[in-house]
Amino acid sequence: MATHTPAPVQSNPEIGARIVTGEVTTNYHDLGDGPPLLLLHGSGPGVSAWANWRLPMPYLTEHHRVIAPDLAGFGYSQVPGGWEYSRATWLQQIVDLLDALGLERVCVVGNSFGGSMALALAISHPERVDRLVLMGSVGVPFEITEGLDAVWGYEPSLETMGHLIRDVFAYDGSLATDDLVRMRYEASLRPGAQEAFSAMFPAPRQRWVDAMAHDESDLRAIPHPTLLIHGRDDKVIPLSTTLTLLQWIEDSQAHIFGRCGHWTQIEHTEAFSKLVVDFLA
Numbered sequence: 001m002a003t004h005t006p007a008p009v010q011s012n013p014e015i016g017a018r019i020v021t022g023e024v025t026t027n028y029h030d031l032g033d034g035p036p037l038l039l040l041h042g043s044g045p046g047v048s049a050w051a052n053w054r055l056p057m058p059y060l061t062e063h064h065r066v067i068a069p070d071l072a073g074f075g076y077s078q079v080p081g082g083w084e085y086s087r088a089t090w091l092q093q094i095v096d097l098l099d100a101l102g103l104e105r106v107c108v109v110g111n112s113f114g115g116s117m118a119l120a121l122a123i124s125h126p127e128r129v130d131r132l133v134l135m136g137s138v139g140v141p142f143e144i145t146e147g148l149d150a151v152w153g154y155e156p157s158l159e160t161m162g163h164l165i166r167d168v169f170a171y172d173g174s175l176a177t178d179d180l181v182r183m184r185y186e187a188s189l190r191p192g193a194q195e196a197f198s199a200m201f202p203a204p205r206q207r208w209v210d211a212m213a214h215d216e217s218d219l220r221a222i223p224h225p226t227l228l229i230h231g232r233d234d235k236v237i238p239l240s241t242t243l244t245l246l247q248w249i250e251d252s253q254a255h256i257f258g259r260c261g262h263w264t265q266i267e268h269t270e271a272f273s274k275l276v277v278d279f280l281a
Contacts, residue, residue, distance in 0.1 A: 005017060014048045014187075016029035017030055019101070022096045023079070023083070024080075024096075026072075026077045027049075027069070027077045028067060028097065029049055030066070033064075035065065035280070036107070037064035037066050037067065037280065038103075038107070038109070039052075039068040039108075039109050040071070040108065041071065041114050042112035042262075043112060043151070045193075045194075046186075046188035048070050059270070060276065060277065067106070069093075072085065073196035073200060074196075085196070087117070107130045108129055108133070110132070110135065112138055115134040119139045119219070123222065126222075131225045131227075132222075133276050134229070136229070136237045136262050138241065140219070141209070142238055144206045144209050147236040148236050153205065154188070156188050161188065162185075165180065165181055168235050168236060168262070169263050171259050171260050219245065219249060222251075228245055228254040229272065230254070230264070231261050231262060232257060234261055235262065
């Protein structure tokens with residue numbers, strides 16, 4: 001029987017319910033009704049499931065039961081001391097979460113780093129996945145960009161966070177309000193947050209791009225219908241990754257947004273949400 005703690009009544013929207021998933025106590029959001037949809041966030045500093053998905057969630061929950069966890073080391077999930085961050089341990093947390101919630105099969109949306117984890121689930125446990133949506137996804141070999149190196153090499157300061165959001169993540173820097181920058185900066189200062197973040201992707205960082213990539217043969221064997229979404233002007237994950245996935249995943253289609261950086265779900269929330277809902281239907 002899974003140990004489940006309901007969401008507390010409090011003012012921090014990033015904190016949802018909590019459930020024991022192996023050695024990790026996972027903070028997650030469970031909203032809406034309908035076919036289950038698992039949302040896997042990216043790996044930026046100060047990120048959480050809520051920060052990543054807060055804008056499209058109201059649209060998605062009109063059609064789906066949305067499950068959005070904080071992966072280990074991010075947000076408000078709790079990990080034991082000495083935890084090893086790796087694709088294998090994150091995958092185990094995801095499978096343990098599905099088991100704890102009694103979800104045999106889900107559709108999955110993976111953003112960036114979360115895209116590699118969505119692919120890991122589809123490759124290792126194909127029976128647990130119905131359809132895949134990958135947005136600005138990691139998962140194939142590429143030469144690390146200056147943008148991704150800056151994201152993974154983040155050292156906390158308000159100025160650095162402002163630069164990442166305005167100049168690296170977004171195509172239109174005006175989307176990055178002072179409040180958003182301060183919120184993400186303060187999130188990156190939570191106790192233990194920077195220690196966990198710096199432990200995940202230490203320099204030289206090309207090796208972590210390589211570690212999150214999947215074998216071409218495994219990707220070509222994916223049977224699931226797959227929607228690939230990317231911002232044409234993405235400075236973090238190059239558009240070439242989606243074009244490679246389009247070649248390698250047999251049952252795939254791609255939608256490329258112009259005037260869009262790495263934050264498709266934020267920069268084009270309504271269009272992104274409609275694409276996802278229509279594809280999953």
